[in-house]
Amino acid sequence: MRRPKSKELRKQQRLSEQEEINLLNSWIQFQPPDSGSNPMSLPPLPKNSSVGLLEGNTYSRYAGASRFDQFPLSKKTKDALREAKFVVTTDIQRAALPHALYGRDILGAAKTGSGKTLTFIIPVLEKLYRERWGPEDGVGSIIISPTRELAGQIFDVLKDVGKHHNFSAGLLIGGRKDVDMEKERVNELNILICTPGRLLQHMDETPNFDCSQMQILVLDEADRILDSGFKKELNAIISQLPKRRQTLLFSATQTKSIQDLARLSLKDPEYLSVHEESVTATPSLLKQIVMIVAPLFFPVKEVPFPEGNHVVKFVFEAFKKLHPGIPLKCLHGRMKQERRMAIYSEFCEKRSVLFSTDVAARGLDFNKAVDWVVQVDCPENVASYIHRVGRTARYKSGGKSVLFLLPSEMQMLEKLKAAKVPVHFTKPRQERLQPVSSLLASLLVKYPDLQHRAQRAFITYLRSIHIQKDKDIFDVMKLPINEYSASLGLPMTPKVRFLNQKIKSKAVSTKSVLVEPEESSEKNVLEVSRNKIDTDPFKDEEIENDLFQLADPANEDKVKSSEIEEIIPATRVLKKKKLKINVHRPVGTRVVFDDEGNTLPPLARIADTQSGKEALLLDQEQKAEYYRRMRDDLKKADKEDKLIERQRLREKRIKQKMKWKGGNEEEEDQDDNSGSERDETVNRRHKKNKVYFDSDSDEGEKNEIAGNARTSSTAVTLEEQEALALKLLNSMHS
Numbered sequence: 001m002r003r004p005k006s007k008e009l010r011k012q013q014r015l016s017e018q019e020e021i022n023l024l025n026s027w028i029q030f031q032p033p034d035s036g037s038n039p040m041s042l043p044p045l046p047k048n049s050s051v052g053l054l055e056g057n058t059y060s061r062y063a064g065a066s067r068f069d070q071f072p073l074s075k076k077t078k079d080a081l082r083e084a085k086f087v088v089t090t091d092i093q094r095a096a097l098p099h100a101l102y103g104r105d106i107l108g109a110a111k112t113g114s115g116k117t118l119t120f121i122i123p124v125l126e127k128l129y130r131e132r133w134g135p136e137d138g139v140g141s142i143i144i145s146p147t148r149e150l151a152g153q154i155f156d157v158l159k160d161v162g163k164h165h166n167f168s169a170g171l172l173i174g175g176r177k178d179v180d181m182e183k184e185r186v187n188e189l190n191i192l193i194c195t196p197g198r199l200l201q202h203m204d205e206t207p208n209f210d211c212s213q214m215q216i217l218v219l220d221e222a223d224r225i226l227d228s229g230f231k232k233e234l235n236a237i238i239s240q241l242p243k244r245r246q247t248l249l250f251s252a253t254q255t256k257s258i259q260d261l262a263r264l265s266l267k268d269p270e271y272l273s274v275h276e277e278s279v280t281a282t283p284s285l286l287k288q289i290v291m292i293v294a295p296l297f298f299p300v301k302e303v304p305f306p307e308g309n310h311v312v313k314f315v316f317e318a319f320k321k322l323h324p325g326i327p328l329k330c331l332h333g334r335m336k337q338e339r340r341m342a343i344y345s346e347f348c349e350k351r352s353v354l355f356s357t358d359v360a361a362r363g364l365d366f367n368k369a370v371d372w373v374v375q376v377d378c379p380e381n382v383a384s385y386i387h388r389v390g391r392t393a394r395y396k397s398g399g400k401s402v403l404f405l406l407p408s409e410m411q412m413l414e415k416l417k418a419a420k421v422p423v424h425f426t427k428p429r430q431e432r433l434q435p436v437s438s439l440l441a442s443l444l445v446k447y448p449d450l451q452h453r454a455q456r457a458f459i460t461y462l463r464s465i466h467i468q469k470d471k472d473i474f475d476v477m478k479l480p481i482n483e484y485s486a487s488l489g490l491p492m493t494p495k496v497r498f499l500n501q502k503i504k505s506k507a508v509s510t511k512s513v514l515v516e517p518e519e520s521s522e523k524n525v526l527e528v529s530r531n532k533i534d535t536d537p538f539k540d541e542e543i544e545n546d547l548f549q550l551a552d553p554a555n556e557d558k559v560k561s562s563e564i565e566e567i568i569p570a571t572r573v574l575k576k577k578k579l580k581i582n583v584h585r586p587v588g589t590r591v592v593f594d595d596e597g598n599t600l601p602p603l604a605r606i607a608d609t610q611s612g613k614e615a616l617l618l619d620q621e622q623k624a625e626y627y628r629r630m631r632d633d634l635k636k637a638d639k640e641d642k643l644i645e646r647q648r649l650r651e652k653r654i655k656q657k658m659k660w661k662g663g664n665e666e667e668e669d670q671d672d673n674s675g676s677e678r679d680e681t682v683n684r685r686h687k688k689n690k691v692y693f694d695s696d697s698d699e700g701e702k703n704e705i706a707g708n709a710r711t712s713s714t715a716v717t718l719e720e721q722e723a724l725a726l727k728l729l730n731s732m733h734s
C-alpha cells in the first residue's frame, strides 16, 4: 500500500515541480532586464505588491526587485533563504540576479562583504532546478575558488541555501587525502566547488570524468583566478568545458582585460559594477589608517603570500613568547589542510588574534568576527589592499584597519587615495612606539630554534620585495636592510652574496628542466621555487642567499623574476615531479643525475659543492659563537645592572635615614616602616616585571636579586634592555 502511495506522491511532486518550472520560465521570459542595463536604476517594487502570475496572464517585474520573494525563484530556494533570514537583497544581488536568472554571462564587481556569494549560488541552484538536473546527469555546475578555505565557505553557503533541493554537491580541494574516494564519486556530483588544481587533477586522472554537459561555470575572486598564477590551470580547465554554458565572474576588484575575457569565451557579458559611482572603493563603515614606521619600531614586516609563510611563522612564534596568555593563531599555506580548516573555524568562533599570510586575504567571511585588520607589510597592489581590509566591516557591520608602511613605500598611500580608498594618514606617537629589536634579540638568544626562523623570515622578505612588480614601491635596494635584520632580533645581517655573471649564465641554461607545478590554492610562480628549496635548513639558507644574489640591480634587467624558478636548484621537486629533458640542449652538455636517477640542473651541482658547505659551516659557527657571546654579555650586563641598582637603593635608603635623623623619633620610626613598605612594593612590582633574562637564569642568586631590580615600570626595563641590546647589535652591524 505504501509504495504505490509514495509513487503517487512522487508523481504529483514531479508534476507540481514541472508546473512551477513552467511558471518560472514564463515569468523570467516575460519581462527580462534590458541587456546592458543595471536593474539598480529601476524603482524597487512596493513591499506587499503581488508577485509572479498576475491577472491577464502577465507577470510581475523582477528586474529591480529588492526582496528575494519578488524574484522568479523556486519555492525550495525561497524557503531556504527565508529560513536563513535573507529577506532584502544587497546591491549586487539586486543588480545581477535578474540578468543571471535570465541566463546571461556576468562580470560582477561589488565591494567586499556585499553578498556576492549568494549572487552566484542562487542562479546555480535555479538553473539546475529549471533544467530538472538529476543524479544521472552528472556535473551541472562548477564553482572555482582560488583558496581552499574560501571553497569550503562557499560550500557551506550552498548547503544552507540549497538544503531543500536534491542536488549532490562536492568540495574538491587540494591537501585532502581522500582523493581516491573523490574519484569514485565525482561523476555523480551535480555541483562541484573546487580549487583550480584539484579540479584539473580530476580532469587528468579520474576515469570518465565528464563535464561536457555542464551548464553554469562560476569564478569567485575572478581576477585572482584569471591572473598569471593560475593561468595554466585555468586554460587547461576551460579547454575541457563546453562552450555553450553560462559563466558568472565575481570579485571586489574585477578584471576588465579583454584578453582574460576572451580566454573564457564570454557571450555579451553584463558588466555590473554596483559601487563604481560610490565615493569609496571600500566598505563605508570601515575606518582605515596608514602609518609610516621604521622597521626598528615594528616587530617585523609580513610579506605577501606565498613567500610569507616563514615570516608569519616567525612573527607568530615571537609574539607567542612575548605575549603569553593572549589567544594567538597562525594560518599559512604550508600547513596541513585539516589544521588550516580547524584554525579557520576556531577563529570564527573564539576571539583571538590571527597571524596570516594572504591565504586569508580574499573572500573569507569570518562570521563577522574580525574587528581589526592590521597589515604589517605593504600589499602588492591596491586590489590586494582592498581584499585584505575587506575581512572586516562586512555586510552592515563596521571595522577598522591599519597599514604600516616603510618610508620607502610611501607611494602606496598615493595609489590608495587615487583608487578612492579613504585612508587617514596618521603619524605614530613617538612615546607609544615600543622598540622590539632588543626583545626579539633576547628571544633569539633564549630560543635558538627562533634564530633560524628569523633568518629565513629575513631572506624570504627580501626575496618577496625583489619579485614585486611595482618597482616604484618595492625596491629592495632602498630597504634599510641592516635595520630590518636588527628589527627581527638578528645579531648580524645575514650574508647576501651576489652571483657573478658566469654562474647566472650557467643557471639560465637550466631551462632544460621543466617542473610541473603542484596543485595549490596559493599558486604563483614562486611557490614552485619555494618548494624546490625547502630541503634541509643549511642548504636552504645557502640557496636562498644565492637566490637573493639576483637582486643585484646591475643584473636586474638581465634576469627577470620569472627566470628565478628556472635558476634555483630543484632537487627536491625533481625527486617527485615529472621531468622532461630538453632534447634541444647544446650537444656535449653534460647531464647530471642524482641518486634517484633524476636529472639535476647545473646549479644544483654548484649548490652542493664541498666548498659551499664549508663556507656555510663556518658561517654557522660564527653565528653560534656570536649567540654564545651575546648571551654571556647580556647575562653579565644584567648582573651588573642589578648590582648597580642594589647599590643605588642602598644609598637612597642611607640618604633617607640621614634626613630622618634630623626629625623626631616617632616620625623616624614611621618613615622607616613606610620606607621599607615602599621598597617592598617596589620589590613586588619588580618580581612581576621580570625581564626575559631573569627567568632564564639558573643562578640561585638571580631570582632573589630580581626583587631589587632597577626599574619601577616595565617601560623602563624595556628601554634599558633595548639600549643594551642595541649597543650589542650596533657593534655587530658596524
Ligand SMILES: Nc1ncnc2c1ncn2[C@@H]1O[C@H](COP(=O)(O)OP(=O)(O)OP(=O)(O)O)[C@@H](O)[C@H]1O
Pocket: 085, 086, 087, 088, 089, 090, 093, 110, 111, 112, 113, 114, 115, 116, 117, 118, 251, 252, 362, 363, 364, 365, 368, 390, 391, 394, 395
Ligand atoms: N541579502 C542579504 N541579507 C543579509 N545578509 C547578507 C545578504 N547577502 C549576504 N549577506 C551576508 O553578508 C556577508 C558577506 O557576504 P559575502 O561573503 O557573500 O560577501 P562578498 O561580497 O563575497 O565578500 P568578498 O568580496 O570579501 O568575497 C555574509 O555574512 C552573508 O551571509
